[in-house]
Amino acid sequence: MSPIDRRFLSVFDYGTLLVLACLLVIGVVLVASASQGQNLDLAQRQGVWVAAGLALAVVVGLLDYRNLTDNAYLIWGALVVLLVGVLLFGPRISGARSWIRIGGVGLQPSELAKIAVILALARLFSDREPRPFGIRDMLMPGTLVAIPALLIALQPDMGTAATFLPVLAVMAWAAGLKLGTFAWLGGSAIVAAPLWYMTLLDYQKARLISFLRPEDDPLGAGYQLVQSKIAVGSGGLAGKGLFSGTQSQLNFLPEQENDFIMALLAEELGFVGVLIVLTLYFALISRLLRGAYIARNRAGAFLCAGVAGLMMFHLVINVGMVIGLVPITGIPLPLLSYGGSSALATCLAVGLVVSVRSRRFVV
C-alpha cells in the first residue's frame, strides 16, 4: 500500500466523493418520504447503508486500485465461484436465488460481480497491444462477461445480467474496438431482438407491451407506468413539496422507495428537482469518465470507463422507465433507490474511480 502523505491528500479526489455524498443524502430524504406514505421506517436503515457506503468509497479511494487490477482475474474467479454457490445453496426469495449470507450479513454477489467484471475487463484490455482491434479480439472479453452474466441470468435476474452487456460495450469502445465492428455488432443486436422477445416469459412480454401502450390496461400491467407518469406529470415545475406528493403519500405509486424513486422525486420536487438530480448525476458520470483522461495507466482508464458505463446504463434504464421511454425492468436507480447491496456496490465502484483519479498522471 502506498503511503498516505500530505502530498497525496492534496491530490485526493474530494470532488467525486462530494457529488456522491450529495446524491446519497438526497436518496435518504426521498426514501424517508416514500416510507412515510407506506407507514414504513426505511429511511433510518438507508441512512446506515449510506454512511457505510460513503466510508467504503473513501477507504477504497485511499487504496491503490492497482492492487485490484493486478489480481483482477483472481477476484473474477472468486466471484464466479460465489455466483455458483448462490445458485446451489442460496435461499429462494420471491422466486430467485440471488442472496447469500456470509457471516450473518446478507449479500448479493451479482452486485459485486459487476465490479469484478469491470476489473477483469480493465486488466484484459490494458494487457493487449494498444491498437484498434476487431471482433476476433472480443472472444476473451466476451467470455469474461458471459460466464457471470449467464450465472446471474440463471438466478433468474435478467435485469442485472443485462447490465454486463453495456459495460462490455463501453469498455471495448474505450479500449479501441474498431468503429466498423461496433456498428456491425449493434446491427446484429437489433436483428436478434425479435428472437430474444420470443424467449421471454409471459410476464416479461406483458411488461414490454405495457410500456408501448400503457393505457390499454391501466389497472393491470400498465398500472405501474400510468401511475408513474401521473406522479411525474402532476409534479409540474416546482413539485408538490417534499412529503406532500399525493401519488406517493396516498400510495398510488408502487415501488416508490425503490425502482420508482425518481417518480417520487419528480412529483414532490418537480422539474427543478429532476434537473438538479440529473445534473448531479451528469457531474458524477463526467468525473468518472474524466478519470480516464488523467488515469496513470490504461487499466485505470478502462476501469473509469467501465464504472461510468455501468452508472450510465442504470441511470438511463431506470429514469427512462419512470417516464415511459424504456420498458419497465426491475433495475433500481443507483444511489437514490432504497437498498443496501446496491448502495454499497455503487459506492465501491465509485471508490475505485476515486482511487484512479487520486493517482493521476502528473507531467
Next chain:
Amino acid sequence: MRVGPWRPDDDGRVGRAGRQARSVHRAPKQLGPRALERASDRRRVVARVRVLEWSAAAVIMVLLLGFWQIQIVRGGEWTARAEANQHRTSRVRAARGLILDRNHEILATNQASYEVAVIREAIGDLEQELRYLAAMLEIPASLLERRLAEQRGIPRFRPVVLASGVDPRIVVRLQARRREHPGIVVQIEPRRHYPLGTTAAHVLGSVGEVSPRQLTAWGDPYRMGDIVGQQGVEGVYNDELVGLPGERYALVNSVGREVTILRENAPHPGETVVLTLDAQLQRMAEGLLAGRRGAVIVLNARTGGILTMASAPTFDPALFAARFSQEEWDALQSDPTKPLQNRALQVVHAPGSIFKIVMATAGLEEGVIDRNTTYFCPGGRTFYGRFFGCLGNHGNVNLVQAIAYSCNSFFYELGVKLGRERIVKWAERFGLGTETGIDLPNEQGGIVPSDEWLASRGGRYYPGETVSLAIGQGPLAVSPLQQAHMAATAATGFVRQPHLLLEVEASAAGQPYRGFDYEPAIRPATFSESTRQLLLRGLAGSIAYGTSRRAQLDGVTVGGKTGTAQVASSERVAEENADRPEHLRNHAWFIAVAPIDDPEIAIAVFVEHGGSGGAVASPIGGQLLAAYFGTEVAYREITTPAVTETTAGENEGQR
C-alpha cells in the same frame, strides 16, 4: 485536456519490480521511443472516452426533455389525472321521511339495522371465516357462500353484506371477537321500520331497491341500490319521502379507503307524510277482520279522508325492508288468499243490495217514483218469464220501507221502469265503474253495464239482466272503496275525492325541498236535498227496524244498508249458503253513515264469501261505529236465530 503519455513503468504488464518505484508525483524519468506510441494510444483512449462523455450528456438531455414534456408541456393533463386518482365523490343517503297518522302516531320510520359484511381483502382463509360466521349467525355456510358469490363484482376492499337485520346480541358477540377476525365488519344501515307491525300494511306499502326499469325512467339522482317506495303510500309519495342524497368529497388512497373528508354536502332528509288514517281505528278494523278475507273502509264523509282502510289477510311490510329471499317472495306471491292484494280497492264484486241506494236516487231524480209511491210485494215477481224472488212478503212498501227491509220486489219494478241506461247513468254519477282516484296504486274501476261495456261484450243484453241489476247483481262490480264513497256521497250530497294524504310536513331536520299542494277535489252531487233526506231515512230505517239492526248504537243514530252478493248461479242456490263450499258462498257487504242528521263518517265492510251482509258484515260495521263514537252496540242477539237470520231479506237472488 492536456494529454501526456501513459506512465512508462506502468505500461503493459506491471511487475512486482516496479512497485517500490511508484510514487504519486514522480515525473516521468525519460521519454523513450515507445513513449510517442504510448502518447498516441493515450490520445486515442481520451478521444474515445470523450465520445462517451458527449453521449452521456446527450442521453441525459433526452431524459430531461422527457421530463419537460411530461411535467411542463402536459403537466395539467397529468395533474387532473392525479386528482381523479385521489378524489372520490360518494353519495350520502338521505334519511327517508316519516309516515304519520292523523294524530301523528308513527306508521313508518327508520331504524338502525345491523349488517354483517366481509372485506375479502382483509381475510386470509375465506372458507374458515365463513364457517365461523355461519356458526355465529346460525345460518348455513352454503347460504353465506351463495350470497358472497352473488356480489362478486364488489371490489375486494369494499364490504360485502352477507347478513342484515342481525340480532344485536349476535352483534355484541361478533364485536367481542373482532380482533381475531379483522375482515368481518358490522355496519349500521338505516332500515325502514313499521312500529305498528302489520297495521295498515296495504296502505303503507313497501320499500325496496330501485329496479332497473325505475332507474331508467327516473334518472338522477337515483342510483343502483337506492331504497325507494315500491307499493302503497311509500310508492305514491316516494318523491316526498325519499329526500335528496348528499355528497361526500374525500381523499382516498390507492386501495380506495377514505383518508380525509374534504367536503360534505349534507343530504336533505325526506319529508314527513301525514295521512288521514287513524291508527287506532285501523287496528280495530284489522282486528275485526282477523281470520277472514275482506276489507273495511272508514271515510270522513265531510272531507273524503280515509280514516281506515283495512284488508285481510295481510302481510308484514318489514319483510320487504329486509333482504327478501326468493322463497319468501314466492310464498307471498303464490298464497291462494292473496295477502298482498289490497281488497279495499283492488278487488271488485257485485254490490248486492247496497246498489239500491243508486236505484232509489235514480227513481226519485228521474221522476219514476216519489216519496209516496208504493209497490206491492208478494214475495217476488215474474219478469220476462222468470221468477225473481224477494225474501219476505212485504205487502205494500214505499221507498223508505223498501230500503229498510231491502225489498227486492220494489226495486225490480223500479228497475224495469227505469231501464238500463238510466240506472247506469246514476251508477256512474255515484262514481261506480271508474276509479275513485284515491292516492294509491292499482285501483280497480269495476264494471257498470254502460254502452261501451255492452259493445265490448258484443252487444248481447237480456232484459232480465236489468231486473238483476236493480238489486245490485248481474253485470256490476264495485270495490269496497267505491261503496264507502257512494255511501258518503248519498249521505252528504257532495262528491268528495277519497284520499289518504292529510299534509306533507318538512322533516324536523330540514327545509322542504319542494312544495306540495294537495287539494282533494270536491263537487256537489247531482241529486236534490229531498232525495238525500229520503235516502237517509231509508238507511236509518234499515238500522232501526230493517236488515242492519246489528249495527245499532247507543246514543248515535246510524244509517246503514246491507248487501249480499251472490257468487253461485241460480241452479246451485238451492243449497243453503252455509252448506256450500267456501268459494261459492256469498259475499257480505255493509255500508253505514253516522250520525244521521249530519253524517260525519261513512264506512264500508266487505267480507269475501262471508255469507249474508246482515249477519256477517253489519256486526263488524256496528263495532267500528261504536268504537269511533265511543259508545256501545245497542243490538242484542235474539235467541230465535232462525227468524232473524233469514228475515233479513238478503237472498235477493233469482229463485
